[in-house]
Amino acid sequence: MSRSPIPALAAFTALLALGACKREEAKEDLAPTATGATPYHLALPSNLPPMQSPADNPLTVEGVTLGRFLFYEERLSGNNGMSCASCHAPALAFSDGKPVTKGIDSIAGTRSTMPLINLGYGNFFFWDGRAPSLERQALQPVTNPVEMHDTWPNVVAKLQADPSYPTLFKRAFGTAHIDSMQVAKAIAQFVRTMVSGNSPFDKYMRGEGVLSPDAQMGFAMFNQEGGAPGQLIPVAGSSPVIGQGGADCFHCHTAAAGLFTDEQFHNNGLDTVFTDPGRAAVTNNPADMAKFKTPTLRNIMVTAPYMHDGRFATIDDVLDHYNAGGHPSATVDPFMKFTSPDMQLGLTPQKRQQIKAFLNALTDDEFLSNPAFQDPGPPHL
Ligand code: HEC
Ligand code: HEC
Incomplete structure (x- = not known):
């Protein structure tokens, strides 16, 4: 993995490559x-x-x-x-x-x-x-x-x-x-x-293409804990984690299988008072209140507005939400670790730029214009 200038990313890509074999x-x-x-x-x-x-x-x-x-x-x-x-x-x-x-x-x-x-x-x-x-x-x-x-x-x-x-x-x-x-x-x-599965990110993972240093850095941060490096960060109900200066996205938008979702339901801290019960309407379990399926982040730059109710018009609004930490509530996910006012995810403007460069690399133009998906016209034999 000599093409990666970032040690953490190199280790991570090596892990993924192992899985891929x-x-x-x-x-x-x-x-x-x-x-x-x-x-x-x-x-x-x-x-x-x-x-x-x-x-x-x-x-x-x-x-x-x-x-x-x-x-x-x-x-x-x-x-x-x-x-x-x-x-x-x-x-x-x-x-x-x-x-x-x-x-x-x-x-x-x-x-x-x-x-x-x-x-x-x-x-x-x-x-x-x-x-x-x-x-x-x-x-x-x-x-x-x-x-x-x-x-x-x-x-x-x-x-x-x-x-x-x-x-x-x-x-x-x-x-x-x-x-x-x-x-x-x-x-x-x-x-x-x-x-x-043919975005610039995919081609990079398969060794078929390059990613800008910014996008590579963004991917590395995507997979790292948030908070200042070395800072002890409490996680409700489990042991604290040590800050890595990352963006903390990987807990739910899991990158390992290439799908960018863990297929689970989480409350990512959008509200304190809920208008949509989300998963709880299906399970009748109050512990599922305001939990929603983790969406994939593939092609995320073309699917605005964002969240189950489309409340965020741009990806910057989404990053503002995560950077501010989101709202505490009884069902907010333990991995939304920065909901308390004295905790910060700490995305600097440069880090945001790098996260966005990475998210941009998930846009798969071949998917968006695939002829096999277009309108076939009226049914015919
Ligand atoms: C605790 C789990 C969790 C973490 C951590 C998390 N997300 Fe999410 N994300 C979700 C869930 C769940 C949703 C859907 C929430 C909803 O719509 O109510 C979501 C929605 C989104 C959306 C909107 C997707 C769409 O199709 O509307 C984007 C973009 C996003 N997350 C990006 C990120 C980024 C970038 C990070 C890291 C900075 C991150 N997420 C961290 C769980 C998480
Ligand atoms: C009026 C707009 C509209 C139409 C027409 C529509 N959908 Fe949807 N689709 C939505 C909305 C809104 C959601 C999310 C609804 C929810 O979660 O309650 C959705 C969700 C979905 C999902 C779930 C995706 C996921 O990640 O879980 C699939 C699959 C889907 N639609 C396929 C279809 C198919 C197939 C049809 C035609 C039979 C269809 N939709 C017609 C608006 C529409």
């Missing part, structure tokens, strides 16, 4: 599926882990093709004017640039559209994780009154009456008799192909 590109079983559809080989970058599809919904060429038509299908909505892509636009990493969304009835929801990135690795979906699979997730927007606001019998009847869909479903699932679960399965397959 053990990982091979996911090889899928290329035997024909039960429905006769053609297995789809998802090419994964070598620095991302293998991805598993559910046994009852393997990726197939025909399934992904159908899922792409359905993702752009406006007949999935009550007024035939809104598709998944209306809110999830490929150029914005499948987000919509708005603080909160409005559905077909122009009623504003309370949450910000999430980007769709590397979700095939996930186990929980939505900000509160209420959907346990991408299949269960895809069933929800269609009937959600503040989103597409239709009924499944209605949508299925519209698709069944189309000249192409029955054949497209037969090719993907072996039957031309459409049902909502097949719609959800096809969309979930398409969403699993939305893999981002």
Whole structure:
């Protein structure tokens, strides 16, 4: 790792490289599926882990093709004017640039559209994780009154009456008799192909490209404890940590597997009084109050505004929040260690610049303009 001028980063990259050797590109079983559809080989970058599809919904060429038509299908909505892509636009990493969304009835929801990135690795979906699979997730927007606001019998009847869909479903699932679960399965397959792993950061990790010294420094700080070097920093409920002058992001936006999320729910100190219960609405556990799924930071520079309610317009606002430490509350995460007024994360203007240079290096232009993700036009055979 001689290309890294920073010892801490060199050690860290060496660790990651070690992990990467053990990982091979996911090889899928290329035997024909039960429905006769053609297995789809998802090419994964070598620095991302293998991805598993559910046994009852393997990726197939025909399934992904159908899922792409359905993702752009406006007949999935009550007024035939809104598709998944209306809110999830490929150029914005499948987000919509708005603080909160409005559905077909122009009623504003309370949450910000999430980007769709590397979700095939996930186990929980939505900000509160209420959907346990991408299949269960895809069933929800269609009937959600503040989103597409239709009924499944209605949508299925519209698709069944189309000249192409029955054949497209037969090719993907072996039957031309459409049902909502097949719609959800096809969309979930398409969403699993939305893999981002070709950013400048990825190319650097694979030894295919360089990162500016600022971005390298930003990455090193991302993975270091905050607070002044050597300072003893209390962590609620566990032993204190020693400050490293870093940015303290890695606890939750874990970089090790290349996903920049730990797939857990945390309260990152946005509020003292909560308007959205977050995870607690799913578990009914008061200890989960105002906890939300850690979002990935891949392509973060194109997915503003930020947080579950879109409260921060810019990445600088986000860094202001973390630098100030956030607000204390009963459920604030122990790793939000700087909520007390006498503790400081201590991001200087130069450090902020370096963090931003690193976050910029997570923008994957090939992902944002991938032709395979664009609108395929009306369904056709
Ligand atoms: C009106 C805008 C809108 C439409 C239309 C819409 N979504 Fe979303 N999507 C959102 C919002 C807002 C969230 C977060 C909602 C929440 O957490 O309660 C979200 C969350 C998601 C997630 C969870 C991502 C994650 O990281 O957990 C997935 C997957 C998703 N949408 C896919 C779809 C699909 C597939 C469709 C079409 C069937 C669709 N969306 C239609 C706005 C929309
Ligand atoms: C204690 C865990 C934790 C730590 C530490 C943490 N984050 Fe987060 N981060 C989260 C959670 C959880 C959310 C979503 C919170 C919400 O929307 O209510 C989030 C949201 C974000 C978002 C908005 C993402 C989006 O799609 O809207 C950005 C950007 C971000 N964090 C960057 C950082 C940076 C940079 C650091 C280090 C300075 C950091 N985070 C440290 C847990 C954490």
